[in-house]
Amino acid sequence: MVHGEALKVSASTYVTFKKCPAQAGARLQGIYGPESRQSFLGILAHRIFSRHLTSGSIPSDDFVQACREEIGGSSLNNKMTDLEMRPSALAGVIEEVRGLYERFTRLPSEGFEGSEHNLEATVAEGVDLMGTVDAVYREDLGGFRLVDWKTGELTDPEDQLLFYALLWLLDSGEMPAYVEAVSVRTGERYRTVPSSADAGRVAAEIAELVDLLRNAWATGADLPRTGGPWCRYCPLLEDCEEGKSVGALLD
Numbered sequence: 693m694v695h696g697e698a699l700k701v702s703a704s705t706y707v708t709f710k711k712c713p714a715q716a717g718a719r720l721q722g723i724y725g726p727e728s729r730q731s732f733l734g735i736l737a738h739r740i741f742s743r744h745l746t747s748g749s750i751p752s753d754d755f756v757q758a759c760r761e762e763i764g765g766s767s768l769n770n771k772m773t774d775l776e777m778r779p780s781a782l783a784g785v786i787e788e789v790r791g792l793y794e795r796f797t798r799l800p801s802e803g804f805e806g807s808e809h810n811l812e813a814t815v816a817e818g819v820d821l822m823g824t825v826d827a828v829y830r831e832d833l834g835g836f837r838l839v840d841w842k843t844g845e846l847t848d849p850e851d852q853l854l855f856y857a858l859l860w861l862l863d864s865g866e867m868p869a870y871v872e873a874v875s876v877r878t879g880e881r882y883r884t885v886p887s888s889a890d891a892g893r894v895a896a897e898i899a900e901l902v903d904l905l906r907n908a909w910a911t912g913a914d915l916p917r918t919g920g921p922w923c924r925y926c927p928l929l930e931d932c933e934e935g936k937s938v939g940a941l942l943d
């Protein structure tokens with residue numbers, strides 16, 4: 693890999709890079725797009741799922757208070773301010789999360805080992821990979837299943853899942869038995885058995901990401917821009933002709 697600035701590459705950075713390198717570069721420099729209600733709702737739902745898995749089921753009468761505690765004890769408090777969310781809008785979000793939580797509690801929990809499992813690995817000088825797996829389950833036939841909960845539709849989760857598989861391999865020395873994404877909203881499920889070829893491909897793409905970004909930052913060259921639905925929340929959209937033309941098509 694090219695030497696240069698220290699980089700912490702998360703699953704979302706990697707997934708974003710595959711869609712648009714320029715947006716991934718902006719995120720790595722701390723430039724993020726606007727907050728959205730959907731993102732706020734998704735983070736709150738994940739915190740409630742984790743609370744359920746680690747502390748037991750949440751009685752219906754305590755649900756609003758549990759959500760308020762999760763918001764108050766996390767970065768969601770600031771996001772709420774950024775979104776200028778009124779109490780009535782927050783009540784609507786909490787009721788939507790309640791609906792997701794009720795679906796979530798119907799999912800099987802056999803083999804549960806832990807939630808919000810943090811993984812980190814140094815793969816080269818100044819290059820760290822990091823990710824948080826929503827839930828880890830022990831499989832009856834051996835090994836572990838890594839699960840990512842989605843609160844929206846299941847749109848092409850494979851890159852994110854294989855990034856987690858690589859991190860798990862680097863951390864434990866073993867490939868997970870399965871990686872899986874489950875939409876709590878729609879019931880869609882995607883599961884795959886990761887192979888060493890998959891891990892090798894992701895590692896090669898991460899090396900490409902590091903080289904491209906470090907070279908661009910060292911020389912001042914522009915990073916490639918690739919438009920798509922992801923432009924909507926891109927911090928570069930205002931000055932990006934590619935993004936604007938995609939926006940015009942989608943509107």
Ligand code: SF4
Nearest residue numbers: 712918923926932935
């Ligand atoms: S607006 Fe779209 S094309 Fe432009 S940098 Fe952002 S994601 Fe890439």
